[in-house]
Amino acid sequence: MARRQPPAPREGRRPLIAGNWKMHLTHLEAIGLVQKLVFSLTEKQLDVAEVVVLPPFTALRSVQTLVTGDQLAVGYGAQDLSAQDSGAYTGEVSGGMLAALACRYVVVGHSERRALHAEDDAVVAGKVQAALRHGITPILCVGEGLDVRRAGTHVPHCTAQLDAALEGLSAEQLTAAGEGTGVVVAYEPVWAIGTGEVATPDDAQEVCGALRSRLAERFGAETAGIVRILYGGSVKAANTAGILAGPDVDGALVGGASLDADEFAQICRIAAEGS
Numbered sequence: 001m002a003r004r005q006p007p008a009p010r011e012g013r014r015p016l017i018a019g020n021w022k023m024h025l026t027h028l029e030a031i032g033l034v035q036k037l038v039f040s041l042t043e044k045q046l047d048v049a050e051v052v053v054l055p056p057f058t059a060l061r062s063v064q065t066l067v068t069g070d071q072l073a074v075g076y077g078a079q080d081l082s083a084q085d086s087g088a089y090t091g092e093v094s095g096g097m098l099a100a101l102a103c104r105y106v107v108v109g110h111s112e113r114r115a116l117h118a119e120d121d122a123v124v125a126g127k128v129q130a131a132l133r134h135g136i137t138p139i140l141c142v143g144e145g146l147d148v149r150r151a152g153t154h155v156p157h158c159t160a161q162l163d164a165a166l167e168g169l170s171a172e173q174l175t176a177a178g179e180g181t182g183v184v185v186a187y188e189p190v191w192a193i194g195t196g197e198v199a200t201p202d203d204a205q206e207v208c209g210a211l212r213s214r215l216a217e218r219f220g221a222e223t224a225g226i227v228r229i230l231y232g233g234s235v236k237a238a239n240t241a242g243i244l245a246g247p248d249v250d251g252a253l254v255g256g257a258s259l260d261a262d263e264f265a266q267i268c269r270i271a272a273e274g275s
C-alpha cells in the first residue's frame with residue numbers, strides 16, 4: 001500500500017490513533033487483528049490518520065514481518081522499554097532491541113507501569129531518554145488519579161509529571177528524533193482507564209491544552225505546536241469525535257477498544273474523517 005504525504009490538519013499535526021493492547025493476544029492473534037484492521041480502512045484514511053498498534057513484546061517480530069512484508073500503512077511499537085541499553089537486567093527489553101525490530105513508538109510512563117512497577121518520575125525520564133537514544137518516539141503518559149482530580153489539582157499534577165519526564169531534553173529532541181515528531185504526550189486520567197468512565201471533551205481539552213502551554217513555556221511555541229498530545233481512557237467509537245474535537249487533542253491512546261478490529265477501525269475512521 002503506497003504512502004502519500006499526510007495532510008496538514010491542526011496546524012500540521014497529523015492525528016495519531018495508537019492501540020495499546022496491554023497483556024493481550026498471542027503473536028498469531030496479533031497477525032489476525034492487524035490484517036483485519038488494515039483491510040477495514042481505506043488507503044486515504046490510513047494516510048490522513050496515523051494508525052499504530054502497540055502489541056506485547058512477544059508479538060512484535062510477527063507484526064514487523066507482516067507490516068513490512070505486505071507494506072501495510074500502519075505503525076507499530078512497544079509498551080515499555082528499559083532505561084538501560086544492556087546488562088544484567090533480567091526480563092527487561094532495551095531500546096536497541098526495539099530499534100532492531102524497527103519499532104517507531106514505545107509507551108513510557110503508563111499509569112499501570114507507574115502503579116504496578118513503582119516507576120517514578122526519574123525512571124520515566126530515563127526511559128524517555130533511552131527511547132530517544134535509539135531513534136524511537138516515546139509516547140509519554142501523564143495523568144492524575146481520582147484523589148487528585150477531586151482535589152482539583154489535576155493540571156499542576158500533570159504538568160509536573162511532564163516537566164520531570166522531559167528533564168534535560170532540548171526542543172530539538174522533542175521534535176526531531178525518529179520518523180516525525182520526537183516525543184508524543186498522552187494524557188490519561190487514571191480514573192478513566194479501563195473503567196468505562198471517559199473524561200468529557202472539556203476535561204480532555206483542559207489538560208491537553210495545559211500540557212501544550214507548559215511545553216510552550218519550556219521549549220517555545222513552535223515546538224509546542226509540533227508535539228502531538230493524545231487523550232487516553234475508555235476511548236470508544238461512540239466518544240471519539242467529541243474527544244478529538246478539542247483543538248489540543250491530536251489523537252487517542254486506546255486500550256480495550258483497540259482489541260476489537262471493527263471498533264478500533266471505526267475510531268481511526270473518525271480521526272481521519274472527523275465524523
Ligand SMILES: O=C[C@H](O)COP(=O)(O)O
Nearest residue numbers: 020193194233234255256
Ligand atoms: O493505554 C491505554 C489506556 O490505558 C486506556 O485504556 P482503556 O481504553 O482500556 O481505558
